[in-house]
Structure formats: structure tokens, C-alpha cells
Amino acid sequence: MSGENSPRLPERDRPWMMRTYAGHSTAKASNELYRRNLAKGQTGLSVAFDLPTQTGYDPDDELARGEVGKVGVPVCHRGDMETLMDGIPLGEMNTSMTINATAAWLLSLYIVAAEQQGVAPEQLQGTTQNDIIKEFLARGTYAFPPAASMRLIADMIAYTVEHVPKWNPINICSYHLQEAGATPVQEIAYAMSNAIAVLDAARERVTAAHAGDEQAAGQLMEQVFGRISFFVNAGVRFVEEHAKLRAMSTLWSELGRERYGVQNERHLRFRYGVQVNSLGLTEAQPENNVQRIVLEALAVTLGRDARARAIQLPAWNEALGLPRPWDQQWSLRIQQVLAYETDILEYPDIFEGSIVMDGLVAELLEGARAEMAVVAEHGGAVEAVAYMKAALVDSHRERIRRIEAGEQVVVGQNRFAETEESPLTADAEGGILVVDPAVEAEQIEAVRAWREGRDQAAVDAALSELAEAAAAQEQMPNLMHATIAAARAGATTGEWARTLREVFGSYRAPTGVGETAAAPADGDLGELREQVAQLQERLGRRPKILVGKPGLDGHSNGAEQIAVRARDAGMDVVYEGIRLTPAQIAASALQEGVHVIGLSILSGSHRELIPAVIEALREAGVSAPVVVGGIIPEQDVAGLRSAGVAAVYTPKDFDITRIMRDIVELVGNGANGSNGVAESAASGVA
């Protein structure tokens, strides 16, 4: 069939951009990985930075301990960025950077590295994630308070739209909201509310820069709107997930037309990149994750009207630890089979006219509009962070409850759990990448050598100029100029962030756990409460638990669920949020008189950080038992146990009530034969 009634496109669509979220150890090792990936047919880069780089600390900072080179590449100064991009033509590459609080800094390093290659900023293409609201809500790599963070974002938008016009200065992320437990309606509503906050801030910036020239400001706002892209998630319920993207597309163009007066159809298009769901990936029978990833990829490719512009797929073994290059290659090949072997790129939108799809979209739109109104009533996304956070913690709790109760089937985990031995995880490392612990020491040496070798006077001058620009109250200058100058002068990531922290102050985001509703005490939870009550009578005090997140890892969803469940079980819970040093955890444990300490780490730094916390507790004279949860590879469990950890929980321990029961027993065993006085006297001997 061909001609007007043909169901096919006259010409096959070009595939989306294919990326792999990658980076580890050092700039040099990551550069080699990027080059190999590009040779395999990857068409864009997606840079994963390590947590110190994402949160603005140098490798030799106390908080960076155990995190250097772990979940991404450390980039400390322009030298590192040049090494990272060595031999990759930046004028042709399209680079996505998962960077938020320090986005202005990393973009500046990228601009300076491009200069070295003789590439002008106007030629650069790519994306900085730069979405701080979702960091407050779900991911935790924020550095500055909300107002200052929003200013940095507005500065970047205003700068790039004029000087780096092909750059996407921000990716509004709904991705991490789903990882934090958002329902599709919440994901749509919070992402759109977030976009409104960003666009309002940018509009203010643009209007101020073109005061008196309304037409120029309006034109610039058209361009700004056109440069905003999204970074979404797709779960395994892929039909509804596709409907979600169509709903977002509708809302986005509506928003552009009605709120920002955008007229150009091209600027009104909903553009998004995607990483499909990691939350649903299981540690149990991890090979099943491959089919989950394939189905999720269909959610973002199947319908042409809401197809992703760029895709990166997680690896099958993400719930086990850090994926190896081979694991990532497997995910790239999934994309290539979809794009080059199947026929999905040959048709117009296959859902056009579908009653089911239109119905789903209408349902989601209705829910999302109502929820957006609630956020607006709170005064917008920035003001509503605490509200949204509590709502996400509640949704996540409901999701876990459904899995525990078997209402939501997870194959291989809560159903069909019988399995043969997997050959995929049989090797010595358990089928994951282990970063050489020597990397951290090397990086510390390297950054010290860099500081020795540079023109210190020039760095000092550039940083004090940055501080001055940041502190200016009237006619706030665009911080990108001073940031690029500091990058050029050779300042480090930690120095740039510290300079701004000193001006802007520091910040702790709401944890969301305090506002969650109480769970009904029936069934297993009722029994557990009874156990806790009995333990309380024996102890003389209500059992008290400290839930702590040591290090820079901001993925607090698991810790929050443990905290809420412990509260629901009747315990007193000290939960202080993310980014705690071992000394802070030890001080809290001692002063609060807790009976047990639960630590959560997902970044792979448990080998360094857990023993450090245990050492700090010992020094403080705290004898309460320690349990650990997170992405802990099987082969690390024995080491943690011998370091003094009483129990280790990994993603396959999905039943939180059972974990709680263990913890209550653990406290009970420790309390045998002692009473409050003995306990008090013992902990007083510090």
C-alpha cells in the first residue's frame, strides 16, 4: 500500500539519540569508556558525575570520603574536563550531563574545554539537568538554599539562550519523582509545576535584562520556552506510561500558549529524554530486568506523537551494584534492536483515534490539573516542596504495602520466586563493577598537585569576583560570567561551591517523613506494635532508632520508608535526612540515647563509610547495634558483618515489616538481663 491512504510514513523516521549513562573512577578511564561506547553505535554522551562533583566538594573534603569515582566520574577542574572529552569533537557531539546544584560550574568547564579544542560556545549541543526542585524532593544532590538555587538556574537559562543557543540549559525531571514513588498523576503535576517555577524565574530574569523592550523580552521568552526539555521515567505499566507522555505533551503546549504567550509551534513541542525505571528493577532473578527494560522502552517509542528524543536504558544489574561496560552494552543493543530491526519507526502515530488511549490521557489530565492547582495554592513548586515530598513518601509507602501484600505482582520477588542458580552473577565480583579503592587516594593527590601548579593569585581574584557577584543585592549580575572566568583561571569544583555556600548559606531539604499519615495497625503491623510495646516495658523507655544516611548519597527513599515504618510500629525515630558525617551520626546516637542504628547507602561507598561510622560510634562509647540497608553486593556482606554490623538488608528484602521485626528482636536480645540503669551507666562511661 502507498499513496494517501497508506498507513506508513513516506520515509522511515530517524532514530532517537542513543546514550548510556556512564562514567566512573577517573576522567581518563571514563574518556576511554566514552570512546568505546561511541564506536559501538552510541550517538550521544551521557555523563555520570560522582557525588562529590554533583554536590560541590573536592576529593580531599571530609564529606567526599568513600564517594570519589564511585557512581560517576570526578571532575574537579578544567583539566579533568579536557581529559574527559579528549579526542571527542565537541562541535559535533551532543552531551547530556546529569548535574544540578553545580550545573553552572560544569557547563563552564565544558565551555572552557571546548575553547581548548577551538570550538565556540555557539556550536555546543547538549543538556545540563539543572533541576533543583527534584533534588530537594527526591535525589538529594542540592548545595544551596532554594532561592539561590533558582537564581543560578535562571542565570544559566538567560546566559545560554544568548551565548550557547543550541544548549538545553535545564531538563525538568519527572524521572526521579517516579523513583521516589510518584503516581503517574503526581509525576505529571509536579513536573509541570516545577517547569512553571523555572519559567517564571527565567521570565523575571529575561524581563529585567531587557527592561523597557517588551518585544525583545517576549521574543527571548519564546526561545527560552523552546529550550526547556524534560527528563522522564517509564515504568513497566507501559500503556499507561505512554498515555502519561501524551498528557504531558498536551499540558506543555497549553502552558506555553496560555501562560507564556508562545506562538511558534516548534517552540511549543514537548521534547523529552528518558531513562526508564530503575525502581522496578529487582535484585532477585535480575535477568528478568531485561524484559522490564524492553517493555519500558516501548512506552517511550511506540507512539510517534509522544516519542522520546533521547533514550538511555539502565542495565539489568543496577539493583546489584554498579553496571560494567558489558552490561551497559546490552542496554544499548536493546535500543538498537528497537530502532533498526523493528518497524516502529515506519508508521505515523499508531494510537491516533484510539478510544482507550484518549480515555487514559483524559483521566490523567484531569488528575494532574487538580494536583497542579493544589501546588499552586501552596504558592508554587518552590514553596510546596514540603507538601510534595510528604505526598511522595505516602505514595511510595502505598506502593511498598501493595508489593508486601502481593496486590502488586513483582515476578521473581513476591511471586514465582523459585529459581535456578544464575550464571550471570557467578563470577568473583558477582556480576558488577567494583571501583578500585586506590582511585580516591589518586584523585586526592591529583587535585593537590593541580592546586600547586596553577596561578593562585588569578584563582583568588576570580573567586572573590564570584563572591561579590553572588552577594550583590541590587541588579544581580549573571553568575555565569564570573563562573566561566573562575573555570578558566583553574579553580576547583569544591572552591566554586564553597565560595557560593559562604554567600548563600547552606540548606537541608524537608525529609517528608514527619507529615506522613499514620498507618492502620492491623495484621502484621498490629503484631509488631505489640512486640514493640512489650519491649518498651522491658526497657523502661520507648525503643528509639536512629536512621542515618552517611556520605553524599542523596537517595533517601528507602531510609524514609524505614523511618516511617519504625514510627508506625511504635518506635521513636530520629531521622535527620541525608549527608551526615560519621561524627554527626555518632553524636546523634550518643545524645539521643538510641537503642539501635540503621544506616542506608546506595552509592557503593558502604565499604569505606560503614566501618568509619562504626569506629566513630565506638569512640563515642555507643554500644547500640548497627544494621545496614542499601545496594550491598552479596560478597561485601561478610566484610560488613566482621566490621561489627549486626544485619545487612538489600533490595531483595522488600518486606519492611519483617525487617522491623528483626530489629525489634535485635534490640530485645541486647536488652536481656539489663535494665535502664545498667544501660544508662554503660552509655555514660564514654
Add this chain to the structure above:
Amino acid sequence: MSGAPRPTRPAGPGADGAGAALGARLRERDLSAAPATLNLLESTTAADREAAAALLREISPAALGHEAPGHVIGITGPPGAGKSTLLSALLKAWRERGQTVAMLAVDPSSRRSGGSLLGDRARVEFDPADRDVFIRSTSAGERLGGLAWATRAAAHALAAAFDVVVIETVGVGQAETEIADVADTVAVVVQPGSGDTLQFLKSGIMEIPDVLVVTMRTRRDLSAALRSLGSRDTEVVAVSSLSPPQGIEQLLEALASHRARVDLAQRRLRARRLGALADFEHEHGERGLRGLGGRRAAERLLDRQEPELDIAALVAALERGADA
């Protein structure tokens, strides 16, 4: 405490001694005794109650020869009024002056759900290596807006060792009534936009605090309102809780000068007696009070006791009265 009734269950050997030892450490201003002190005072076992009584006896005015020297400051205000930022700034200022600080953060959340989530301590910035700062969070439990029942005794005990003891609660309305029963000085932090506070003050829902902390913007309104209510004692201090906080010096000054003015012996005596009454009621309930002939009679009984008796001794006196 001779003549006190035997505890219902025999205490373990040395329980009394452990409590007294902790009390002695506090009297010698050994700050490292603070965590164990709180563990003990919060405990409800018979042995621990007796040890707690021994501890309190060690730091009673009778044992010390004077009132515990620490300044007990109650700081209260609605959520979002900027208390955390303010407390961080106050803590820093006190530490810069070399003063040791204990902070009792009372979480307002109800216990209906079972336990409670205590997250406030992270919002107060301090150096975890600093041994001269102690922060403890407790849940207000079933008594919404009130103090955790161990908080009164804890404040008395810690005042023997620390220069400053802060009790932080959340709320506007009843919370500061209870905090006024235990603190030497009460400061209320008011949210920007003082409409509610004005209404509360005028309607008498809110008692007039010793120090009112307001934002720069609302200072004038409140000063006028307080004058119109005939209060000349309440100092109104304007601070900005936005970084960097301003007005902290003036606030420190206002707190210290109130403490210098106040009749400390009288205030502490009242605090101990009301604390004993609350403890007795916690333990024996309304029925216990009826056994004494009602609350008024209980208060009169307390008024007849020696002024330097500690809370535990006063509770014992009430129990004797009820038994008689």
C-alpha cells in the same frame, strides 16, 4: 528521702548508687553525664525511677546549697517561624562566649500512630565534635502541645551542669503556658505577619511571654499591642532569621537581662512544685489527685513542703499524703 515508701518492685542492687553517681557527675559539671541522665529520667521501670530520684536529690538546691546555676530558657513558636535558624544562630553565639548549651527539643507530633519522628535536631547547626553542646529530642507523646513528661526533670538536672538549657517546643497557644512552668525565661518566636499573635495576645489565649522575638517588619505592631495590654516587662527583639541572622546580640542581651531581673528562687520553686504535680498526675492520674482531696489541696500540700526539696522528694510527699 527517708520515710519514702518502698518501690513496688525491689530495685536492683546499686540502682540508687548509679543514679547518685550520675547526679554527682552533673554537680561537678561533667557534661558527658548528659546522655545517661536523659536515658534514666525517661525510663519508667521501678529501679530506674528510684535511681532517678537519687539523681535529682544530688542536684537539688539542698544538695547544691543554691539553685542550679544554668539558665533555663523556653523557646516556642509556630512551625515555620524560623526557630531552627534562630536556634543555630543562638547556639553559635553562646558557644563563641564559651557557654555550654543543652537543648531539649520537644517534638509536637501526636503519638496516635504509635511512635514519633524526631527530625528537628538536624536543622540546628552545630559541630558534632563539640562536647560542650548536647541536643536531645523527645516526643510530647499523648500530651499534644505540652512537654514530654521527663522534660521538666531533665531541665532541672541539666541546669546543674550546663550554662544554658534550652527547651524548644512548637505551637502557639497552650504550649508556652507549660513551658512557663519550667523555664526561667520564655521567649516566643513569632511568624512574619503578626496578625494571629496580636489576636492571641488580645484574647488571652496566649500568655504574655518574657521576650517576644519578631521579624523586623512586625516589631512596631507588637510593641504597641503589648503596651496597650499594659505589659511593660516584655521585651520585643527583632531578628532576621535569613542568613546571616541579625539581632542575635540584642536577643542574648534580652534573655540575660530577664534572667537577672527575675526572682529565680521563686520561679524555680514554682517549677519544682508544678513539676512534681505533673509527675504525680502522670503516675497516679485523677484518682490520685482525688485521694489528696483535689488539685487545690495537692497544691496546698506542696506549698507546705521545704522550699529546697527536689521534684522526686515532692512527688514522694504527695504520695505519702495520698496514702495517709
